[in-house]
Amino acid sequence: MATIKQVALEAGLSKSTVSRFIAQNGYVSDEARKKIEEAIKKLNFTPNLSAQSLKTKKNQLVGLLLPDISNPFFPMLAKGAEEFLKEKGYRVMLGNIGENHQSEHDYLKVLLQSNAAGIISTHDFKEEFPDLDIPSVIVDRVGHKSNYGVFSDNESGGRLAAKVIVEAGAKNVAVVSGPLNATNINNRFKASIAYLKEKKVDFKALYSQSYDFEEIQKEAREVLANKENFDSIIAPSDIHAMAYIHEIHRLDKKIPEEIQIIGYDDIQMSQFIYPALSTIHQSAYQMGLEAAQLIYKIATDQPIEKSKIELPVHYVARETIRQKGKE
Amino acid sequence: MATIKQVALEAGLSKSTVSRFIAQNGYVSDEARKKIEEAIKKLNFTPNLSAQSLKTKKNQLVGLLLPDISNPFFPMLAKGAEEFLKEKGYRVMLGNIGENHQSEHDYLKVLLQSNAAGIISTHDFKEEFPDLDIPSVIVDRVGHKSNYGVFSDNESGGRLAAKVIVEAGAKNVAVVSGPLNATNINNRFKASIAYLKEKKVDFKALYSQSYDFEEIQKEAREVLANKENFDSIIAPSDIHAMAYIHEIHRLDKKIPEEIQIIGYDDIQMSQFIYPALSTIHQSAYQMGLEAAQLIYKIATDQPIEKSKIELPVHYVARETIRQKGKE
DNA sequence: GTGAAAGCGCTAACAG
DNA sequence: CTGTTAGCGCTTTCAC
Numbered sequence: 001m002a003t004i005k006q007v008a009l010e011a012g013l014s015k016s017t018v019s020r021f022i023a024q025n026g027y028v029s030d031e032a033r034k035k036i037e038e039a040i041k042k043l044n045f046t047p048n049l050s051a052q053s054l055k056t057k058k059n060q061l062v063g064l065l066l067p068d069i070s071n072p073f074f075p076m077l078a079k080g081a082e083e084f085l086k087e088k089g090y091r092v093m094l095g096n097i098g099e100n101h102q103s104e105h106d107y108l109k110v111l112l113q114s115n116a117a118g119i120i121s122t123h124d125f126k127e128e129f130p131d132l133d134i135p136s137v138i139v140d141r142v143g144h145k146s147n148y149g150v151f152s153d154n155e156s157g158g159r160l161a162a163k164v165i166v167e168a169g170a171k172n173v174a175v176v177s178g179p180l181n182a183t184n185i186n187n188r189f190k191a192s193i194a195y196l197k198e199k200k201v202d203f204k205a206l207y208s209q210s211y212d213f214e215e216i217q218k219e220a221r222e223v224l225a226n227k228e229n230f231d232s233i234i235a236p237s238d239i240h241a242m243a244y245i246h247e248i249h250r251l252d253k254k255i256p257e258e259i260q261i262i263g264y265d266d267i268q269m270s271q272f273i274y275p276a277l278s279t280i281h282q283s284a285y286q287m288g289l290e291a292a293q294l295i296y297k298i299a300t301d302q303p304i305e306k307s308k309i310e311l312p313v314h315y316v317a318r319e320t321i322r323q324k325g326k327e
Numbered sequence: 328m329a330t331i332k333q334v335a336l337e338a339g340l341s342k343s344t345v346s347r348f349i350a351q352n353g354y355v356s357d358e359a360r361k362k363i364e365e366a367i368k369k370l371n372f373t374p375n376l377s378a379q380s381l382k383t384k385k386n387q388l389v390g391l392l393l394p395d396i397s398n399p400f401f402p403m404l405a406k407g408a409e410e411f412l413k414e415k416g417y418r419v420m421l422g423n424i425g426e427n428h429q430s431e432h433d434y435l436k437v438l439l440q441s442n443a444a445g446i447i448s449t450h451d452f453k454e455e456f457p458d459l460d461i462p463s464v465i466v467d468r469v470g471h472k473s474n475y476g477v478f479s480d481n482e483s484g485g486r487l488a489a490k491v492i493v494e495a496g497a498k499n500v501a502v503v504s505g506p507l508n509a510t511n512i513n514n515r516f517k518a519s520i521a522y523l524k525e526k527k528v529d530f531k532a533l534y535s536q537s538y539d540f541e542e543i544q545k546e547a548r549e550v551l552a553n554k555e556n557f558d559s560i561i562a563p564s565d566i567h568a569m570a571y572i573h574e575i576h577r578l579d580k581k582i583p584e585e586i587q588i589i590g591y592d593d594i595q596m597s598q599f600i601y602p603a604l605s606t607i608h609q610s611a612y613q614m615g616l617e618a619a620q621l622i623y624k625i626a627t628d629q630p631i632e633k634s635k636i637e638l639p640v641h642y643v644a645r646e647t648i649r650q651k652g653k654e
Numbered sequence: 655g656t657g658a659a660a661g662c663g664c665t666a667a668c669a670g
Numbered sequence: 671c672t673g674t675t676a677g678c679g680c681t682t683t684c685a686c
Binding site: 378 | 678679680681682
Binding site for chain 1: 663666
């Protein structure tokens with residue numbers, strides 16, 4: 001790998017001039033510019049990022065800390081972030097955190113050690129490390145401590161899910177909450193319940209502990225075994241909904257005739273399962289994109305109009321909810 | 328961020344001693360060791376990775392270059408790689424390359440500029456940049472140029488798919504090939520065709536240009552519109568199979584009674600679609616893991632028994648292939 | 655066992 | 671507009 005020194009030599013100029021040229025700051029004459037360009041091409045020079053970062057204490061690197069990359073919601077989020085960031089010359093470091101605190105901690109450390117430009121995370125680590133000096137935007141699971149956040153309108157989403165199911169004739173609904181440490185989940189959950197209470201529809205609150213399909217499947221089996229005779233289920237995610245659908249199939253019950261179910265997220269899979277899942281759509285891609293934009297603006301000292309960005313949601317009618325007027 | 332100098336000062340020792348301590352090489356007395364540990368804890372010191380990398384010309388970083396993170400095969404691969412690498416103290420830089428050559432090129436450059444320890448990629452860039460001096464292992468789409476590769480037994484997989492479908496009574500099969508630039512796809516495809524010829528079963532070769540669902544859907548629509556009356560389809564991936572299934576539904580044909588179809592990959596989604604997809608299983612997670620292990624071994628100068636690792640595949644019977652003896 | 659010194663490749667005053 | 675200089679934080683001979 002060629003160095004700036006060799007380029008300077010080749011071009012018959014000093015390191016500083018070359019440095020000014022590549023950093024695009026300070027004056028460089030057209031003549032010098034030309035010589036440098038030739039030298040760079042000839043030597044196939046490309047600046048050493050470690051040296052650059054060491055000197056400037058900056059790094060065009062952003063950490064992307066996700067709970068589970070195999071959950072289809074997150075690859076889309078990653079894609080949204082990566083596409084924007086790469087366009088701006090930033091790199092993304094992928095961290096699959098799971099529920100593992102150690103792992104998160106390790107990544108935070110590494111990111112700090114690398115002078116990373118920022119962190120996009122689903123977990124608000126600033127609660128645990130409040131004096132961590134690095135820009136961070138929390139996506140999806142935004143709490144109140146976060147300075148910057150991107151999330152969808154969980155309140156509306158939760159209400160909407162309940163509304164859809166009630167209008168389709170729900171009489172006895174199971175409202176299942178996802179793991180409660182996720183604030184967004186909690187908001188949806190509360191909003192659904194509030195709506196149900198308003199409309200005086202019977203319901204029971206259920207609590208799921210996991211996002212792992214196998215785990216949820218077990219929970220679903222137990223829930224459905226307790227003969228509560230739910231005629232409707234509000235699921236906290238499409239993955240949850242699918243696990244329930246799977247178990248409902250095993251019980252030979254008809255969807256949506258005997259049990260109707262609504263998901264949340266609208267992951268790609270939702271349209272391919274049987275019956276196709278009716279769900280509340282939120283855009284993971286958009287979330288990743290907006291989060292990346294925020295980080296970029298912070299890193300480049302651009303003004304930020306909104307530090308908390310709320311994305312709209314909407315209902316996608318498919319086959320797991322009874323159609324109005326079609327009893 | 329504290330520096331090694333401050334730690335040295337605090338411990339009453341020299342930078343070199345502290346450096347030897349953190350790098351775990353060279354002698355450090357127990358007494359010094361203790362003082363350093365205290366100082367590090369007190370100052371919350373953690374070495375600057377850029378400085379380290381600049382000096383040592385090494386970086387515990389590996390690039391993961393994928394064609395499309397939203398294709399469910401790749402998140403699992405990423406997970407396998409990330410979990411192993413993080414355990415070993417390495418980081419992964421995620422690059423979503425698409426079919427974009429520029430993007431791949433940019434990432435290769437950045438990885439080089441960062442002294443990355445290696446690259447895991449689905450595309451054998453060494454064909455284009457043969458003198459790129461960085462360890463690389465090609466996953467999934469391994470060609471002949473690659474020094475290191477991890478791939479599944481595509482030959483067997485292709486034959487197996489054809490065998491399954493023939494034994495289920497196929498008379499007129501559409502063998503669809505994925506984009507042909509992917510060697511693995513090509514091998515499967517050829518193996519399927521070879522088997523079909525052996526068994527003297529009528530078939531037609533079809534060529535898909537994409538992995539994007541919408542695109543494939545269009546292709547499928549066209550294929551099915553040309554009334555060739557296929558009774559069986561061998562798909563190059565589960566995603567392709569799903570697109571075909573989707574279109575077959577539109578045509579109100581029964582699966583597997585009128586058309587049977589076999590996929591490839593066994594992504595999670597496959598068990599949830601309707602009908603559940605019969606497919607050839609290969610483990611993306613394992614692929615990522617093995618690739619990461621290879622990189623790690625190369626980076627740490629460990630002996631490598633096998634530079635090309637072939638993973639086994641197997642058939643997963645579900646509902647899109649007719650059961651033997653059940654006509 | 656430990657420290658002094660040089661230097662990795664780059665940037666940023668500052669002087670010219 | 672360009673070059674000199676110092677130094678980012680770390681590692682690594684090489685003396686002591």
